Amino acid sequence: MKLTLGFCFLICLCRPLPLFPQYAPIVLDDSYEHDKWGTEPRDLMFFFAAYTVSFDGRDDNNGDGNSDLWGIPEWVSYEIKALGEDHSLGNRPRWMTDPELYAAGIAPGDESYGVSGTSRLGEVKTDYRFVRGHLCPKDTAERISRDAAYNTHTLLNAVPQLQWQNNGIWKNLEALCNGWANSWGRIWVICGPVFFNKTPSLWLGQDDEMRVAVPDALFKIVIREDPADALKTLAFLIPNILPKENRNPADFLTSLARIEDLTGLVFLTALGSQGAALKQLKGRIEDWQPLR
Ligand SMILES: [Ca+2]
């Protein structure tokens, strides 16, 4: 028996895991409070310089009594500060994953996003493919450091997203957020996937790969402190499949309460019961224009 176990152990050691690119050094900056307003529940937590992530673990997301693994973050939160010195952007690195979670079958590797070999088909490129959509964008993280930006290229910070949305309405919303941070000094963002019936209907990944759930929609909540009110918030709910022409995030405003209903997440826990009324409001983009 000992011999058999030893042999199995050797086999395991000999089976090579894919070589993933390594993270750049993670240097946390205490002046950033990425989840300042409190987001619950917290699953597998990771703390990067530019963002905080709660990645889906073996809990039961859809409440059917069975453990499930969706291969994506449940939420990512990050603080954005006003742009300091303008700077050039670093190159895009290869996508990384967490080697321990990958070995445990909890986080995907890059192959899951290969979409059944469609990268080799000329017909399936540009708009009509699922790409790795950053939740904390790389160019926002560049405001902190080149290393912080590099470390956004991990599948802990990504969900499958149609290319035209990633490069269209979602990119527009990211640019708005960067602009609002410039106007107001600091803002906070919480974003993540939404599944309308609590169970994914579409997955990436082939039989020998970890399956990755394709969200039905993404949410993004934006928060800032206000001189008059305590807080101003905006909540966006953007379907993953949209007409390409629809690029205006303002068309997709909703309330934080609606996002809570859809995701089971709870926002603004730091405010306690004081946050309840705020969560019912549908914010207005006009309230985010800079003061004159
Ligand atoms: Ca789970």
Ligand SMILES: [Ca+2]
């Ligand atoms: Ca389940």
